[in-house]
Amino acid sequence: MKVPVAPPRRLVEVEIDGRSVRVPEGSTILQACRAEGIETPTICYAENLTPVNVCRVCVVEVEGARALVPACSRTVEPGMKVRTDTERVRRSRRLVLEFLASSVDLSLAPDLHRWQEVYEAHPERFGALMEPAAEGERDGREPGRHVPVEPGTAETVAQPVKIDNDLYVRDYARCVLCYRCVEACGDDAQGTYAIAVAGRGFDARISTEFAVPLPESACVYCGNCIGVCPTGALMFKTEHDLRREGRWDEARQTVTTTVCPYCGVGCNLELHVQDGEIVKVTSPADHDVTSGHLCIKGRFGFTFTRA
Amino acid sequence: MFGAGGGTSSYEEVEHTDLIVLWGSNARETHPIFFHHVLRGIRNGARLIVVDPRRTSSAAWADLWLGIDVGSDIALANAVGREIIVNGLHNETFIERATTGFEAYRDSVMEWTLERAERVTGVPAAAIRELAHAYARADRAILCWTLGITEHHNAVDNVLALINLGLLCGHVGRYGSGLNPLRGQNNVQGGGDMGAIPNKLPGFQDIERDAEARARFEAAWGVPIRPRYGWNITQMFEAMERGELTALYVIGENPAVSEADAGRIKRLLASRETLIVQDIFMTKTAEMAHVVLPAAVAAVESEGTVTNSERRVQRVRKALDPPGNARDDIWIIAQLAKRLGFDWGEVTPRSAWDELRSLSPMHRGMTYERLEELGGIQWPCPSEDHPGTKFLHARLWEEDPARRGPAAPFSVTPFEPPVDELTEEFPLRLTTGRRLDSYNTGVQTSRYRSPLRLGGAIEVSPEDAERLGLREGEVVRVSSRRGSVRAPVHIDRGLRPGLVFMTLHHPEEVETNLLTIEATDPKSGTAEFKAAAVRIEKLPAGGAAAGGS
Numbered sequence: 001m002k003v004p005v006a007p008p009r010r011l012v013e014v015e016i017d018g019r020s021v022r023v024p025e026g027s028t029i030l031q032a033c034r035a036e037g038i039e040t041p042t043i044c045y046a047e048n049l050t051p052v053n054v055c056r057v058c059v060v061e062v063e064g065a066r067a068l069v070p071a072c073s074r075t076v077e078p079g080m081k082v083r084t085d086t087e088r089v090r091r092s093r094r095l096v097l098e099f100l101a102s103s104v105d106l107s108l109a110p111d112l113h114r115w116q117e118v119y120e121a122h123p124e125r126f127g128a129l130m131e132p133a134a135e136g137e138r139d140g141r142e143p144g145r146h147v148p149v150e151p152g153t154a155e156t157v158a159q160p161v162k163i164d165n166d167l168y169v170r171d172y173a174r175c176v177l178c179y180r181c182v183e184a185c186g187d188d189a190q191g192t193y194a195i196a197v198a199g200r201g202f203d204a205r206i207s208t209e210f211a212v213p214l215p216e217s218a219c220v221y222c223g224n225c226i227g228v229c230p231t232g233a234l235m236f237k238t239e240h241d242l243r244r245e246g247r248w249d250e251a252r253q254t255v256t257t258t259v260c261p262y263c264g265v266g267c268n269l270e271l272h273v274q275d276g277e278i279v280k281v282t283s284p285a286d287h288d289v290t291s292g293h294l295c296i297k298g299r300f301g302f303t304f305t306r307a
Numbered sequence: 308m309f310g311a312g313g314g315t316s317s318y319e320e321v322e323h324t325d326l327i328v329l330w331g332s333n334a335r336e337t338h339p340i341f342f343h344h345v346l347r348g349i350r351n352g353a354r355l356i357v358v359d360p361r362r363t364s365s366a367a368w369a370d371l372w373l374g375i376d377v378g379s380d381i382a383l384a385n386a387v388g389r390e391i392i393v394n395g396l397h398n399e400t401f402i403e404r405a406t407t408g409f410e411a412y413r414d415s416v417m418e419w420t421l422e423r424a425e426r427v428t429g430v431p432a433a434a435i436r437e438l439a440h441a442y443a444r445a446d447r448a449i450l451c452w453t454l455g456i457t458e459h460h461n462a463v464d465n466v467l468a469l470i471n472l473g474l475l476c477g478h479v480g481r482y483g484s485g486l487n488p489l490r491g492q493n494n495v496q497g498g499g500d501m502g503a504i505p506n507k508l509p510g511f512q513d514i515e516r517d518a519e520a521r522a523r524f525e526a527a528w529g530v531p532i533r534p535r536y537g538w539n540i541t542q543m544f545e546a547m548e549r550g551e552l553t554a555l556y557v558i559g560e561n562p563a564v565s566e567a568d569a570g571r572i573k574r575l576l577a578s579r580e581t582l583i584v585q586d587i588f589m590t591k592t593a594e595m596a597h598v599v600l601p602a603a604v605a606a607v608e609s610e611g612t613v614t615n616s617e618r619r620v621q622r623v624r625k626a627l628d629p630p631g632n633a634r635d636d637i638w639i640i641a642q643l644a645k646r647l648g649f650d651w652g653e654v655t656p657r658s659a660w661d662e663l664r665s666l667s668p669m670h671r672g673m674t675y676e677r678l679e680e681l682g683g684i685q686w687p688c689p690s691e692d693h694p695g696t697k698f699l700h701a702r703l704w705e706e707d708p709a710r711r712g713p714a715a716p717f718s719v720t721p722f723e724p725p726v727d728e729l730t731e732e733f734p735l736r737l738t739t740g741r742r743l744d745s746y747n748t749g750v751q752t753s754r755y756r757s758p759l760r761l762g763g764a765i766e767v768s769p770e771d772a773e774r775l776g777l778r779e780g781e782v783v784r785v786s787s788r789r790g791s792v793r794a795p796v797h798i799d800r801g802l803r804p805g806l807v808f809m810t811l812h813h814p815e816e817v818e819t820n821l822l823t824i825e826a827t828d829p830k831s832g833t834a835e836f837k838a839a840a841v842r843i844e845k846l847p848a849g850g851a852a853a854g855g856s
Contacts, residue, residue: 166756191346191368215758220743222339256626259613261606262746264490265318265341266615266683271607271626278607278626287682288319289615295339296744296757304588304751305607305627 014080029060029071029082038084041093041115043100044178045072046228048285048292049188052179057096057115060084068092090119097121102129102154103202105174108232123154132158132173139211143200155202161240164213167221167300169240170206174233177204181225181234189293194218195225223299227282227292236300238279249274257284260298265289267298278302312499312511313618315699316449316485317685322347324483326445328438330358330469331380331455335365336743338453338489341616354445356438358383359455360738361808362801371437374803376429377736378459378725378838384468385416385720386424387439391475392416396443401477405703405714412471412717419722427722429803443476447483454491454740458837460726463830467718474715480700490616492747493606497614500670500686501663505537510667523666539832540566541825547575554581558636559602563592564748564814567834568789568825585639588750591814600639603629609636610656612678614686618696620673621683725838726826733787733840735771735807739819740837745812752812763817765794765809765843768802775843784844785809790821793846807841 009024016029016036023032028051033040043055051073059068063081068089071082083089097116101123106112116123130153138159149155162170177197186193194217198207208217226234242248253274260267267290272280281299285292321327321344334342342365349355349368357369358380366372375383391397392413402409421432428435442448450473456465470479470486478484490496502509512520515534525532538546540562546552555576566572576582576595584596593599603609608629614620629635641654657675664670669687677691678684684695705711729736741747744757765785767777777783777796785792785807794809794817802808809819826835 165758167758187350189343191343219758221758254626256624258606258623258626259493259615259621261493261604261751263338264492264495264616265338266493266613266617266619266621267340268621268682269606273626276627289617289619289683290340291343293340293343296759297746297752298340300757301744301746301752301755302607303756304754305604306754 012076012078014076014078014082016082017084023076025076027076029062029069029074029076029080030058032076032082033060033071033084040071040084041097041111041118042072043112043176043230044180046180046230046285049180049183049228052183054177054179055096057093059089059092061086061089094119094121098123098126100176102126103156104176104231105158105171106176106231108174109176109230111230126154127152129154129156129158132156132160135160136211138172138203138205139198139207141199141203143203146201146203157205162213163237163240165215165221165237167237167296168223168226169235169237170214171233171235171240172205174231175206176231176233177206178230180228180230181206184224184228184293185219189224189291190220190222192218192220192222194220221296221300222294223281223296224293226299227294236280242274242279248279253279260294262297262301267294269294269298271302278305312507313496313686313699314451314485314487314489314616315479316483316487317617317697318344320447320483320485320698321345321353321449322351324348324353324445324447324449326354326356326441326448328356328358328442328448328450329365329369330450330452331457331465332357332451332453332489333359333361333363333365333455333740334451334453334489335363335368337491337741338616339743341489354441356441358438360736360803360806361740361799362803364743366801371434371441373428373430373434373438376427377738377806378835379428379722380456380459380465381461381468381720381722382419382424382427383430383435384465384472385419385722386421386428386435387442388412388468388471388475389416389419390421390436390439391443391472394440394443396440397475398477401703402474404708405477405480405711406474406717407714408717408719411719415719415721442472442478445476445478447481448476448478449483449485449487450478451487451489453489455837457488457831457833458739458835459833460826460828460835461723462828462833464718464720464723468720470715471717471720474717479715480698480703482698485698487616493615494613496616496618497612497620500614500667505539505542508532508666509663510669512667520666527662527666541827541832541834544572544575544825547579553579554583555579556583556585557592557596558585559587559605561586561590561592561748561750563590563595564818564820565811566825567820567823567836569818569820569823570790571825572820585636587633590748590750601629601631601633602639603633603635605636608633611637612656612660615683618685618699619683620670620678620686622675622678726835727788727824727838727840729805729840733842734805735841735843736805737785737787737807737809737822737839737841738837739809739811739823742810742812745810747811748814749812753815761797763794763810763813763815763819764797765807765817766797766799766802767807767843768804769798769800770804771802771807771843772796772798774804776845777843782846784846785822785841786844787822787824787839787841789824792817792819792821807843811836 011022041057053070058071060071061083098121158173256271268287270282283290283292355369356371357366358373360377425432473479473486582596583598584593585600585602606623672688672690672693673684688695702712744759745752781796
């Protein structure tokens with residue numbers, strides 16, 4: 001069989017935390033760290049998306065560099081000296097985690113809880129949480145008109161859940177603005193561009209055009225935004241309803257990988273089943289056919305399996 | 308093609324080619340995740356050219372859209388071929404070494420000047436020229452098609468006309484160059500590969516011509532196999548009309564709704580001596596059956612394999628128990644065999660697969676363990692140390708004639724217009740297709756609450772709507788030579804004047820197949836769903852709701 005192979009990649013030697021490491025040319029610092037078993041926190045990074053460098057929680061120190069660099073996107077260079085566990089790195093990561101945890105509901109992001117412990121983050125030091133915004137209030141905020149909260153109170157993104165269709169909900173009180181949904185909706189997968197980041201500073205938020213409800217937007221309900229969301233801000237309506245009723249129980253769920261019953265592309269589906277019902281559908285991010293992304297039929301068209 | 312019934316390329320190659328041509332395919336909506344690979348190709352610098360009567364959401368991504376008149380694909384392909392040849396852009400070395408029949412093909416297309424093709428296809432000559440030059444000059448080019456090519460009375464010639472272009476430019480058998488039918492259903496490829504077509508044994512082995520294969524199956528099954536092609540679905544309905552086919556066993560099909568000229572099909576189904584339907588739902592066809600066998604949902608309630616449009620065999624697995632008395636298809640068939648006097652013992656999906664591997668050389672290396680480990684394997688995979696095959700027909704590029712194997716034939720493809728002629732009485736061309744959120748006759752997709760759902764409708768161009776005085780949502784009567792339905796109007800700016808569009812997704816609301824024509828390709832048995840002649844009439848004010856009549 002004749003299959004073109006990429007030209008062999010040179011190995012590059014770098015030093016991470018004093019250890020000499022050889023990785024293929026073009027690897028990121030994150031890949032090099034993971035290959036060495038050095039745990040590195042990430043939030044906005046996903047293996048099936050292009051790094052956007054917004055969360056800054058993966059930053060490391062590179063000798064000779066003025067600022068800390070994001071490990072997820074910085075590629076290694078020969079002789080590079082990287083430190084992942086200096087006080088400067090730890091302080092920076094701790095601050096990122098504290099700012100997020102003090103302003104966003106991270107209760108469905110267990111990884112972030114673990115990282116808060118590792119980096120001794122104390123988000124409570126920013127004071128009591130302010131009252132949630134009224135429905136739609138944050139969507140109307142304009143750049144340059146931000147009203148600061150009272151001293152000693154932590155400003156939050158808390159607001160009511162947006163439920164405007166039968167397939168998925170948007171709970172932006174849980175949104176850390178990692179951009180993953182924007183990337184999946186746009187350049188990195190779906191090419192629909194139904195959502196983007198609107199507003200500035202603390203008023204920045206993920207929004208449809210003019211904050212219209214999803215059914216009036218360009219959304220085609222592929223649910224690829226849900227597939228990449230790390231904090232549960234975007235969620236199947238089935239999951240949202242079960243959680244509200246206190247019936248969502250991952251311990252009792254099975255996940256079975258199969259192939260979508262619709263068109264001939266052959267997308268791999270992971271069917272999450274609880275109590276004999278499909279409650280959620282995902283796709284493996286490392287599969288050649290889908291890279292983790294599906295269409296509306298594959299993602300939501302499973303209710304026919306219910307009697 | 309050339310002795311192997313499958314697309315030649317992998318999806319991955321679409322990301323690394325220079326030109327992607329979607330011909331009669333609205334992949335953006337009908338193969339959305341394949342289109343993700345197309346989008347990556349575009350981002351990597353590939354041009355996209357779309358040939359489609361409608362300016363679809365796929366065409367919206369294209370560098371060039373050729374708005375072709377329905378059913379004139381052969382005229383367009385032949386003109387593209389001529390333009391390539393007269394400008395000396397064809398790949399002479401490849402044609403010389405790897406093909407036969409070039410001279411006859413060349414002579415046959417010479418009548419298709421750009422000007423003539425423009426008159427017949429409705430595509431401006433400059434656009435035809437641009438497609439020809441772009442395809443011939445591309446280092447690598449992938450040509451894909453779907454039902455826009457195959458749901459015609461001359462489907463096979465349509466496909467052959469496109470294959471001719473691939474052969475002309477050597478755009479086949481190389482990484483990033485290929486010819487690909489995108490399969491409409493999750494196991495259309497696998498069904499054919501498993502022998503669920505009238506002329507092949509499993510593994511795409513010819514039942515008449517391949518005596519050696521026949522002998523292998525006879526030895527394994529212990530029964531003689533008659534070297535005779537069976538009937539395709541259209542021939543079956545013809546045999547019913549002749550009174551030769553009295554009993555019908557339908558598995559997972561809904562012909563009462565899905566076949567063209569539904570009125571005739573229902574009459575024929577209703578008059579069978581025996582009609583057995585095995586399905587996951589009480590479909591319209593099942594309602595007519597003498598015996599209904601409730602089946603498990605293959606992709607969700609049973610184990611097995613399916614094969615996708617890049618020839619990748621993948622495992623399906625059981626996530627749910629089937630409801631009530633529904634049973635796995637394999638179990639039902641084995642039980643039926645037992646009652647007919649053939650005890651196969653316990654048949655499992657895996658034992659059936661291993662039997663297939665022993666009989667089909669192209670599947671031999673695909674153990675369940677390897678399918679699991681490699682995330683699926685692309686056929687052919689002849690042995691357990693073979694990685695599977697990314698693209699087909701690399702042999703055509705071999706220097707050594709012995710290794711090159713049989714040459715790929717050019718075909719002479721004469722143009723024939725659609726059977727259902729446009730006349731003053733039926734002046735509009737009706738074509739059919741799918742929408743993003745729905746699937747076939749809606750048996751599965753009507754059960755989830757899609758915010759995108761449009762419902763059964765007749766889609767018309769803004770120009771025709773204005774001419775006929777039609778408003779969005781207004782219920783009108785749509786009639787063809789075969790039947791008549793009422794449907795609400797939806798105005799679509801992607802349609803050209805004279806072209807109207809319907810789906811098959813909502814037969815409860817609008818039974819589109821009362822209108823379509825059962826003119827069938829004798830070679831493939833596919834009906835001309837894509838080209839009916841219709842007229843639209845306004846209903847008296849306060850007209851009734853949509854529906855069949």
